[in-house]
Amino acid sequence: MFKQISVIYLSLIAFVNVPAVMAAGGCSRPVVVAASPLGIFMEIDEQKKVTGIIADFFAEISQSTGCQFVYEVMPRIRALHMLETGKIDLIAASKTPKRDIVADYIGVASARISLISLKERPNSGNILNDLMSGKIRVNVIRGYDLGPKYLELLVQLSASHNLEDVIDADVIAQKIIYQRCDATIMAVSNFFKSAKKYNLESRLLITPIDFLPIYHSGFYVTKKGLPEKDRFFLIDKIISKVKAGRIKELYREKVSKWEEETNSIIFE
Known part of the structure; x- marks a missing residue:
């Protein structure tokens, strides 16, 4: 009887210590992830609880x-700055040469950039012409960098005084509803959650901006803050799950039919 109890006791100790053993073989300390709203990929409630595809994945x-x-939890532009200075360990972001210098990039998906506006908004028949001629008031998310051509377009729109950057997609959705802006420029997947939240799905016109190249997005793991062993271990585990298609599976579990029909995201 005593021998049986001892075996059970030792088994329970082994079970309780599994996370400690695994942590010792994996990450030597907690991994700090910068969190800011990214549509269905990362959602943050009023209590600053982080949910969404990325949270489920990690x-x-x-x-x-x-x-x-x-x-x-922090504003997007601050999060990107903290990545560059090594004050956070990991962030979901688009691929840029500047970020490649300070962090290791893991590709997840690519997407077409679109002009997202209301169907009922009057236009000349070619909404992209209206955009380039300065007839459309555009809002974008502060800190987004979708490549050099995207940034050049923002400079051009800013010169015509029809551009404003705001903190997140929810603000843009509300401003579109109250006619305080006409459109936004981003990947449709980044606007899904806000469109659904404010019942905009059936009212939106999605116009791909063909002169802007497809941009790539994924995870950046800092080269500065994490111990090298942790960094290599974490990168290996993330790449393995991405290649196995897990993020794509999580995405498909969350999107609606409208999202699938209008989206241009391609998973790697």
């Missing part, structure tokens, strides 16, 4: 490796 990695992911 929860699965945490379960299998013992690594802990700690989310720090």
Whole structure:
């Protein structure tokens, strides 16, 4: 009887210590993830709880490796600056040469950039011509960098005094409803959540901007803050799950029929 109890006791100790063992073989400390709204990929409620595809993805990695992911909620532009200075460990972001210098990039998806506006808005018959001629008031998300051509377009729109940057897509959706702006420029997947939240799906006109190249997005893992062993371990685990198609699966579990029909995202 005593021998049987001892075996059970030792088994329970082994079970309780599994996360500690896994953490020792994986991440030596919690991994700090910058969190800001990214549509269905990253959602943040009023209590600053982080949910969405990215949170689900890292929860699965945490379960299998013992690594802990700690989310720090902050504005997008601040998050990108903190990546460059090594004050956060990981961020979901578009690929740029500047970020490639300070962090390791893991590709997840590519997407077409579109002009998103209301169908009922009067236009000349060619909404892209209206955009380039300065007839459309455009709002974009502060800190977004979708490549050199995108940034050049923003400079051009700013010169015509028809551009404003705001904190997130919810603000843009509200301003479109109250006719305080006419359109936004981004990947449709980044506007899904806000469109659904404010019942805009059936009212939106999605116009791909063909002169802007497809942009690539994924995860950046800092080269500065994480111990090298942690960085290599984490990159390997993320790449393995991305290549296995897990983010694509999580995405398809969350999107609606409208989202699938209007989206231009391609998973790697």
